[in-house]
Amino acid sequence: MKFYNWMKVYLFVLAGVLISLSASAADKIPDASQHSFANPQQAYVTHLDWNAAIDFNTKRINATAIWDIKIVDQDAKEIIFDTRGLAINLEAIKVNGKLVKASLGPMSELAFMGQALHVPIHKEAKKVEILYHTTDASQALQWVEPTQTHSKTDPFLYTQSEAALARSWVPCQDAPGIRFTYEAHLSVPAGFLALMSVGNNAKSTNSKNEYNYQQTHPIPSYLLALAVGKLTYIPYQNSECGIYAEQTYASTVFNEFDAMPSMVKAASKLYGKYAWGRFDVIVLPPSFPFGGMENPNLTFATPTVVTGRKDLVNLVAHELAHSWSGNLVTNATWNDFWLNEGFTMYVEQRIMEELYGRDFAEMQAALDVNDVKVAIQDFGEKSPDTHLKLNLANRDPDEGMTDIAYDKGYLFLRMLEEYYGRQKWDAFLKSYFTTHAFSSLTTEDFLAYLSSQLVTPEPLVAPEQTAWRKLRIDEWVYGPGLPSNTPVVVAKRFNSIDSVMEIVSKNSTYDLNTILKKDWTTFEWLRFLQAIDPNTDKRILQKLDETYLLTGTDNAEIATDWYLLCLRANYESAFPAMKMFLGKVGRRKFLMPLYFEMNKSDAGKVMALEIYRNSKSVYHSVSRNTISNLLQTDY
Ligand SMILES: [Zn+2]
The missing domain is CATH 1.10.390.10 (Neutral Protease Domain 2)
Incomplete structure (x- = not known):
């Protein structure tokens, strides 16, 4: 034995x-079949040439995707692409420049799968050309209204492709095991700057309103990304780093993220050379559903980490870390x-x-x-x-x-x-x-x-x-849960908070204000707020609120934990500000705990549904899908 x-x-x-x-x-291409129609064991894509015109009036991208393909199985009769919510011109699909009779499969019962696009091929096939436009059902795209941007004057467009949404703006083999390089030729309205997940993004607008980009490293489809807005670029001197943001916001963002060049140095020292060339960050409107998205060369980030105190810049470290992992x-x-x-x-x-x-x-x-x-x-x-x-x-x-x-x-x-x-x-x-x-x-x-x-x-x-x-x-x-050899994490800077909160938990009238420190970081605030018993005397919560202006705080991390406590403690005077917060911020990490908590009671559920109905137009599909599932209501 x-x-x-x-x-x-x-x-x-x-x-x-x-x-x-x-x-x-x-x-060896990994099996893609659980979440994609693609047939990489027969033929797979190696390069994308994407020509696209972005139109804010019709909220549509008109595009041609020309794919270089590699045939694995010489007897392969077709190559299959993933599509979802795209209007594809089936009459115009070409292989090696010649029209072919392609077909769309039925809509999958699993909404995220979309529809398979079957393109017939022969063993000499090298290029597949697909003419199409996006639609209102292209869930990766968020067409942001001017009122939801920082400047409030111009619209904004961004994409979120992970996990399986790239197929809703580019017909592709949408599986993380299939990699390809890409180039893009973009035309945008005058004054707008278009950026992609590439190393040669423009630093300013040009008079032709056209941008030509290349991603020379092979990437999976979920890293395809596009952002279009009235944007300013500010570089960090003597580095390959910089930030993009709306003009009215750029210098704030620049100050907040000034550790970027040191982060690249630190990570390269630990894990080997940064392989991608430039590392820039773009800060998006607050509806962005994630903290950040590690789009190569150009991290997409939420404005909710810009606190003015540089204490949530671990988000930038996280997205940079993705350059390796x-x-x-x-x-x-x-x-x-x-x-x-x-x-x-x-x-x-x-x-x-x-x-x-x-x-x-x-x-x-x-x-x-x-x-x-x-x-x-x-x-x-x-x-x-x-x-x-x-x-x-x-x-x-x-x-x-x-x-x-x-x-x-x-x-x-x-x-x-x-x-x-x-x-x-x-x-x-x-x-x-x-x-x-x-x-x-x-x-x-x-x-x-x-x-x-x-x-x-x-x-x-x-x-x-x-x-x-x-x-x-x-x-x-x-296996499930955490095994018995899970490391014990002791954060020294939390010790004083933890020891006082032990006492506090046994005394609902303890004056919380005596333990607070002016120089607390966001992390210390979170530890503190998470440890407060919801049964604490409401007068104590009120004093805390009055002293530290928690209701209406513009620090979204603190806001979320504070409103969560308010919901549990039924501290109603915070609710109007919470509703405003939920109507502005679309980051799922903040939305979910609050909607989840409200959904626990009948009265809370009524409030949650009302807030969701009023706010959902602000949310990206990623957040909308999760919340509508939770509340069992319309998308
Ligand atoms: Zn991540």
Whole structure:
């Protein structure tokens, strides 16, 4: 039995090595079938030439997508693209410049899948040309009204492609395991600047109102991105970094994110050269559904991290970290999403530690541990949705984007770091990124690499004592909840808050104002607010509110935790400001806890529905889908 177990580990490692060898030797494209119609085992795309005209009047993009394709199976009869909500001119589809008879499949019962576009090919086929325009059902696109922008004077357009929305603005093989380079030729209305996920974005508008861009590194479709607005660029001197924002906001953003060049230096020192060229950030209108999106070369960011205190710039560190984990080494399928986000959370922590010290970074780690525990409670201790490796068959991959991938993933990697020590672990991570640059990996590919490089089999050790078992690696990846060897995170800067809050929790009339400090960072505020008992005397909450102007605060992190407390404590005087907040900010991280809390009671549900109806036009489809599902109401 012992021998058998040992052999199993050995064979597993051997198999892993063979898998990675064959992956680099041949065109191994991961199975895309759970979330895409594409048929990469027969033919896949390698390059996109996108010609597009952006029209704010009709809220439409008129475009031609010309795809270079590679045929894998010489007998392949067709190449299949994903589409959703696109008006495709089937009469105009060409292969190698000649018209062909393409067809659209039926609308899938799974809304996120959309429709398959079948294009007949022959073994000489090299180029497929598709003429189309976007529609109101193109869910990646957010056409932002002028009133929802910072300047309030001009409209704005941005895209959000992750997870499976790229197909709603470009017909593509929409699976993270399929990579391609791209070029784009864009025409926009006068005065507007168009930007994409490329390294050669324009720094200012031109008189032709045309922009030509190239992404020379192969990327998956979910990293396709476009933003169009009245934008200003400000570079950071002596660096490859800069920011784009609306003219009225640019200098504020520039000041807030001035650590960007140091972040790039810190990350490159730890994990190898930044591979992409430029690293710029664009700050979008507040409806953007995420904190940030790691579009290559040009991170898309929410304005909700611009606090004037530079204390939420970990968002920039996070998106930069994706330049290694996610963009360089990508999850092969959405079931492996933790490979993108868990690694990124880990790298983000390390960048923050390099710049601001361990004590600062540990505050965030401690808050993350709290988040993952809440998530596990919400899912249920035994829920398969708390596994790192997911099974999202028949589900929108967006449903896998939870704290589990981020925070449980982070804790798993931190556990390995603590076991092996930084020297060994950092060398492993650096080689992981370098060895797999510009490729897509499954969880099993990663585990094989881990066991070949770090957690190597120990022939003379009893199987139950092997490091693999001791570290509970299978439990971490394929099991629910948090294993017993979860690292303990102690944030020193929270100690004084934690000890007082213990006393406070036993005394509902304790004057909270006595423990507050003027120089608290956002993280300290969050720790404090999260620890307040909702049964606290309302007069105490009122005094807190009056002293620190919490109701109506423009710090969205603090606002969310404060309003959550107000809902639980039924502190009604905060509700009008909360409604305004929910009508302006579209970041799902802030919307969900509040809608979730309201939805717990009948009266709260009525309020939630009313707020949602009044606010939904501001939200991007990513947020709208999640909230309409939660409230079981119309999209
Ligand atoms: Zn991320």
